[in-house]
Amino acid sequence: MMSPMLSGVCLSLLAAPGLAFVGTPFIAQQVRHAPAPTSRSVTGSSRPRASTRMVATPDKVGTGVKRNENFAKLKAGYLFPGIAKRRNAYLEANPDCRPIISLGIGDTTQPIPPHILSGLVGGAKTLGTKEGYTGYGAEQGKADIREKISEKLYNGLIKPDEVFVSDGAKCDIGRLQMMFGSGVVSAVQDPSYPVYVDTSVMVGQTGEVNEETMQYDNIVYMPCKPSNDFFPDLKALPHADVIYFCSPNNPTGAVATREQLEALVAHANAKGSIVVFDAAYAPFIRTPGVPKSIFEIEGSRTCCIEVNSFSKYAGFTGARLGWTVIPNEVKFSDGTPVRNDFNRVMTTAFNGASNIVQSGGMTCLDDEGMAEIDTLMDYYLENAKILKEGIESCGFKSHGGKDAPYVYVDLEGKASWDVFSEILEKAQVVTIPGAGFGPGGEGFLRLSAFAPRESCVEAVERLRAVLA
Numbered sequence: 001m002m003s004p005m006l007s008g009v010c011l012s013l014l015a016a017p018g019l020a021f022v023g024t025p026f027i028a029q030q031v032r033h034a035p036a037p038t039s040r041s042v043t044g045s046s047r048p049r050a051s052t053r054m055v056a057t058p059d060k061v062g063t064g065v066k067r068n069e070n071f072a073k074l075k076a077g078y079l080f081p082g083i084a085k086r087r088n089a090y091l092e093a094n095p096d097c098r099p100i101i102s103l104g105i106g107d108t109t110q111p112i113p114p115h116i117l118s119g120l121v122g123g124a125k126t127l128g129t130k131e132g133y134t135g136y137g138a139e140q141g142k143a144d145i146r147e148k149i150s151e152k153l154y155n156g157l158i159k160p161d162e163v164f165v166s167d168g169a170k171c172d173i174g175r176l177q178m179m180f181g182s183g184v185v186s187a188v189q190d191p192s193y194p195v196y197v198d199t200s201v202m203v204g205q206t207g208e209v210n211e212e213t214m215q216y217d218n219i220v221y222m223p224c225k226p227s228n229d230f231f232p233d234l235k236a237l238p239h240a241d242v243i244y245f246c247s248p249n250n251p252t253g254a255v256a257t258r259e260q261l262e263a264l265v266a267h268a269n270a271k272g273s274i275v276v277f278d279a280a281y282a283p284f285i286r287t288p289g290v291p292k293s294i295f296e297i298e299g300s301r302t303c304c305i306e307v308n309s310f311s312k313y314a315g316f317t318g319a320r321l322g323w324t325v326i327p328n329e330v331k332f333s334d335g336t337p338v339r340n341d342f343n344r345v346m347t348t349a350f351n352g353a354s355n356i357v358q359s360g361g362m363t364c365l366d367d368e369g370m371a372e373i374d375t376l377m378d379y380y381l382e383n384a385k386i387l388k389e390g391i392e393s394c395g396f397k398s399h400g401g402k403d404a405p406y407v408y409v410d411l412e413g414k415a416s417w418d419v420f421s422e423i424l425e426k427a428q429v430v431t432i433p434g435a436g437f438g439p440g441g442e443g444f445l446r447l448s449a450f451a452p453r454e455s456c457v458e459a460v461e462r463l464r465a466v467l468a
């Protein structure tokens, strides 16, 4: 039974002016609208006052919280879960099919090598000791790993305090977008890793997608295709504040030459843009003279940020460890070092990478760990070679697959989602349709070389049977 006091409150609420109830049965919701016009309180302080009203809805569809309208602009779910959904739907409809082979998402499959693993195990064990136990660490990463990244991967070209250690490059791209906010124009290679575009939409940098071109309004799409050697015509580009550039490229497998990267850096410096260089696939580079970092390029310290990750280097896709480098000289137009604001994001919205995994990162960077990484890269590069030769033997042209773990297949005008479905249905092989990486990827298919060797060999046999 309702207490007299409570029923009094309810009655007075019901009687309050402005409250209306319509229809029965109903669910009454209290909806707060803030900020409302500013009111001055008795204490004289001025603050927004929330207005309260009751609405009654015959069928409750949700809370009173307005959806972030930017999310409604996103055309589809994120690419890779979407692919997994199609694969699972196929499997559900065909439960007796032979095992599906995934040449889809670029997820590593080979075990973490012993020396690198010893770092992870050692890091976990240390937490079980009184002397070694640590709680929260520095949000920017431990000093030792920042130093080692600077020394071993950048040859001292960048300083340890310019390195932010994190839980991965994808997460850092999201946090960089949080820092840049809605007021910038981003440019992306087309096709590109979907995180750049999707996060640009989420933070409100874009308008709606154009249903004809499948491009978002207010994003600069930089066409990258075989005819321009997968490098955009920088002179023809409209202005962009932030340029996302990935090399070795996901999905095309193209690798930018030193001259191309010099042109990119010169362009950014001349136009006052910032390049976010995604180097997650750098250790796959085998061609001599091809830069593995944007910081090998003169002039990059004033305009470039680099995101990177141990995911593909060392099989850390599940362990999670990455880093972002922001040189002290990269500044916003008001002179604020970009590094300072990124530091604010990291200290506020991140609590530091796992101490266990940072210990694994340290062993990655020992000479023994680096040698293990090289062996892993060789394994995946051999897979890429098998896939490339295999798909070419079916009569297709392909790109990439030499200094990169992705083979980019030219479908000669065929719709990539159709070919994806055909291959899944007839060969039980998962691939990624180029259109999933942006309109510029239509007519292409990406094959990932991260599957186990025997799966790559069998996938080629199956593809030959279906496509040759």
Ligand code: MLT
Pocket: 104, 105, 106, 107, 170, 193, 250
């Ligand atoms: C991909 O398959 O493109 C990527 O590996 C996915 C990722 O790294 O987030």
